[in-house]
Amino acid sequence: MDLFKSIAASIADAIPGIEPADLAFAPPPRPEMGDVALRTFDAARKLGCPPPQLAARIAREVGFGPEVLETGVAGPYVNFKLNREVYARRIVASVLEAGDAFGANASGAGQRVLIEHTSINPNASPHVGRARNAMIGDAVVRLLRFEGYDVEVHYYVNDMGRQIGLLVLECPDPEQLSFDQILDIYVKANQRAEAEPEFAARGYELLVKMEEKDPETVEKFHRITDLCLRGQLAVLERIGASYDVFDRESDYLRDARLEQVLAALREKDAVFTDEDDRVVVDLAKLGHERDEGRYFVLMRANGSSMYGCRDLSYTIHKMSLGADLNLIVLGEDHKLYAEQVALILGAAGFATPEPIYYAYITLKEGKMSTRKGTVVLLSDFLDEAESRAAEKVEEQCQDLSPDERREIVKQVAIAAVRFAILRVNPNKNVVFEWESALSFTGDTGPYVQYSCARIASILRKFGDCPETVGDTFPVETAAEWALLMQLASFAGVVAGAVAQRNCAPIAQYALDTARTFTTFYHECPVIAAPTREQQVARAQLCRATRQTLQNALGLLGIAAPERM
RNA sequence: GCCCCGAUAGUUCAGUGGAUAGAACGAGGCCCUCCUAAGGCUUAGACGCAGGUUCGAUUCCUGCUCGGGGCACCA
Numbered sequence: 001m002d003l004f005k006s007i008a009a010s011i012a013d014a015i016p017g018i019e020p021a022d023l024a025f026a027p028p029p030r031p032e033m034g035d036v037a038l039r040t041f042d043a044a045r046k047l048g049c050p051p052p053q054l055a056a057r058i059a060r061e062v063g064f065g066p067e068v069l070e071t072g073v074a075g076p077y078v079n080f081k082l083n084r085e086v087y088a089r090r091i092v093a094s095v096l097e098a099g100d101a102f103g104a105n106a107s108g109a110g111q112r113v114l115i116e117h118t119s120i121n122p123n124a125s126p127h128v129g130r131a132r133n134a135m136i137g138d139a140v141v142r143l144l145r146f147e148g149y150d151v152e153v154h155y156y157v158n159d160m161g162r163q164i165g166l167l168v169l170e171c172p173d174p175e176q177l178s179f180d181q182i183l184d185i186y187v188k189a190n191q192r193a194e195a196e197p198e199f200a201a202r203g204y205e206l207l208v209k210m211e212e213k214d215p216e217t218v219e220k221f222h223r224i225t226d227l228c229l230r231g232q233l234a235v236l237e238r239i240g241a242s243y244d245v246f247d248r249e250s251d252y253l254r255d256a257r258l259e260q261v262l263a264a265l266r267e268k269d270a271v272f273t274d275e276d277d278r279v280v281v282d283l284a285k286l287g288h289e290r291d292e293g294r295y296f297v298l299m300r301a302n303g304s305s306m307y308g309c310r311d312l313s314y315t316i317h318k319m320s321l322g323a324d325l326n327l328i329v330l331g332e333d334h335k336l337y338a339e340q341v342a343l344i345l346g347a348a349g350f351a352t353p354e355p356i357y358y359a360y361i362t363l364k365e366g367k368m369s370t371r372k373g374t375v376v377l378l379s380d381f382l383d384e385a386e387s388r389a390a391e392k393v394e395e396q397c398q399d400l401s402p403d404e405r406r407e408i409v410k411q412v413a414i415a416a417v418r419f420a421i422l423r424v425n426p427n428k429n430v431v432f433e434w435e436s437a438l439s440f441t442g443d444t445g446p447y448v449q450y451s452c453a454r455i456a457s458i459l460r461k462f463g464d465c466p467e468t469v470g471d472t473f474p475v476e477t478a479a480e481w482a483l484l485m486q487l488a489s490f491a492g493v494v495a496g497a498v499a500q501r502n503c504a505p506i507a508q509y510a511l512d513t514a515r516t517f518t519t520f521y522h523e524c525p526v527i528a529a530p531t532r533e534q535q536v537a538r539a540q541l542c543r544a545t546r547q548t549l550q551n552a553l554g555l556l557g558i559a560a561p562e563r564m
Numbered sequence: 565g566c567c568c569c570g571a572u573a574g575u576u577c578a579g580u581g582g583a584u585a586g587a588a589c590g591a592g593g594c595c596c597u598c599c600u601a602a603g604g605c606u607u608a609g610a611c612g613c614a615g616g617u618u619c620g621a622u623u624c625c626u627g628c629u630c631g632g633g634g635c636a637c638c639a
Binding site for chain 2: 028029030033037039041050051074075076077121158160161162163249274276278280281290291292293294295296297299300301306307308311331332333334335336337339357359360362367389392396412423424425427428429430431433435436439440441442443444446447449450451453454455457458459460461462504505508511512515518519521522525526527528542563564
């Protein structure tokens with residue numbers, strides 16, 4: 001919402017050499033100074049005059065319409081007192097009109113996006129560290145869809161690893177097993193492989209058979225990875241993550257386009273067979289300047305492919321699907337690897353996805369470690385969140401049916417879990433602590449939901465509220481004005497999030513909006529407002545706030561319950 | 565050792581090349597005959613260190629310190 005464009009236009013019209021783009025608006029430091037402030041630094045530089053002089057000139061010479069009641073100069077700033085009623089009506093009307101699309105800038109219209117995220121190895125249950133990938137990816141998907149992009153979500157199933165080979169050896173009849181049992185068997189198989197070289201060797205033999213596409217082996221690998229994937233997806237579904245396409249690593253074993261890559265590498269003399277008969281890429285020949293990560297192994301001596309080799313094929317495949325934007329969500333431990341892949345494919349003229357990196361979630365004790373038993377499983381995290389939410393819902397919502405209560409419990413638990421992770425910028429490490437991650441008070445998802453529930457409660461009691469904004473819209477208090485300005489800033493926040501491919505600012509915005517609403521809630525009675533006109537105006541402001549919060553939470557994959 | 569990220573209140577996080585750097589948790593003191601106290605009000609409390617660029621730097625650059633991640637035969 002370009003709220004102050006008419007003010008900017010008036011200035012640009014009156015003063016030659018200034019364009020609206022040179023004018024930056026911001027809230028003044030103290031509300032009594034005005035409703036909005038203009039900074040004149042950039043425009044003054046352009047005109048070659050001191051900023052305070054330009055500010056004075058703007059206040060003196062520019063005529064503004066009835067929207068501006070008063071201008072004041074404070075050094076390099078021009079402060080405007082606005083006709084709040086005009087702005088309030090404009091803001092609320094635009095929220096209610098846009099509805100579920102309020103805040104969207106339609107920047108993605110007509111564009112297709114392919115994004116890969118999560119892609120957990122099958123032999124593990126998602127833990128909160130891995131879940132950060134899924135939540136960040138899923139939120140970016142929601143954000144881009146909101147902006148009008150046509151998004152397809154891919155999940156890469158690593159069904160070719162040594163760990164799957166070991167599972168195949170140890171699970172002759174996998175259909176009889178639960179996901180948890182398979183995970184237990186994997187841990188034991190891994191231990192056995194370390195203790196018995198002969199057993200480990202049998203695992204590698206299976207990989208060779210897999211490479212040769214031996215039908216029986218392929219069948220066995222598929223059966224077990226399918227079961228694992230189903231187990232993983234059941235957990236991921238609980239936090240609302242979903243995927244459109246599942247790509248099997250084993251389908252990218254012998255991609256003809258890999259030959260193009262090898263040919264390009266050979267031409268640049270960047271591929272060689274080392275003393276142990278492995279096929280290796282020398283990235284120094286492709287412009288890689290450091291020793292670190294200089295060599296990239298494609299094939300083992302026995303001719304079987306390494307993971308990276310299959311990933312090259314898979315990446316080519318994804319890039320060939322014709323999306324306008326290709327994204328991949330990766331842990332920061334994959335940075336060097338992704339650079340290597342980009343360099344190799346770049347040498348053959350192929351592009352690579354734009355990475356979205358995130359840092360690790362650790363524990364106070366350090367890294368999460370399966371062996372030390374210090375991983376926090378996503379399913380345990382959710383279970384605990386639900387049991388805490390259930391306690392609260394039992395005492396607060398006794399008049400609701402068990403089904404309705406169960407639904408609220410789930411929504412609150414997801415809100416706590418997703419918000420705790422998404423509100424932190426992805427490039428920051430997170431130290432996981434049960435108490436703060438499961439908190440429902442303070443800067444949390446449930447706090448935002450709570451303000452939504454309060455709005456819903458007011459509107460239930462208020463009864464019929466006119467659908468459209470009336471001719472008059474009184475704005476009596478600072479709290480109302482602050483809330484209006486907060487709503488008006490949503491689209492800008494969304495645009496910033498899209499540009500950064502980062503949903504953390506959305507979470508921050510939701511929190512700020514909820515807090516701003518709560519101040520309004522305490523200071524401005526709706527149902528008991530002095531005049532009917534004011535009651536209706538405030539009720540509509542409530543509706544607009546709920547719509548905005550609902551949209552912001554929606555981008556994070558969090559529901560806005562009517563009751564909680 | 566080299567490369568990539570980070571460093572803001574006791575703690576967990578926001579934020580910005582420009583007017584007085586925001587929350588929350590924790591600590592102290594208050595508020596439910598008042599639209600949901602999962603709330604509010606109130607007190608105390610912070611830009612790692614040293615240079616540089618700039619009219620102006622917590623923000624940009626360099627160095628240092630500390631923390632996280634990475635560094636070919638795993639996936």
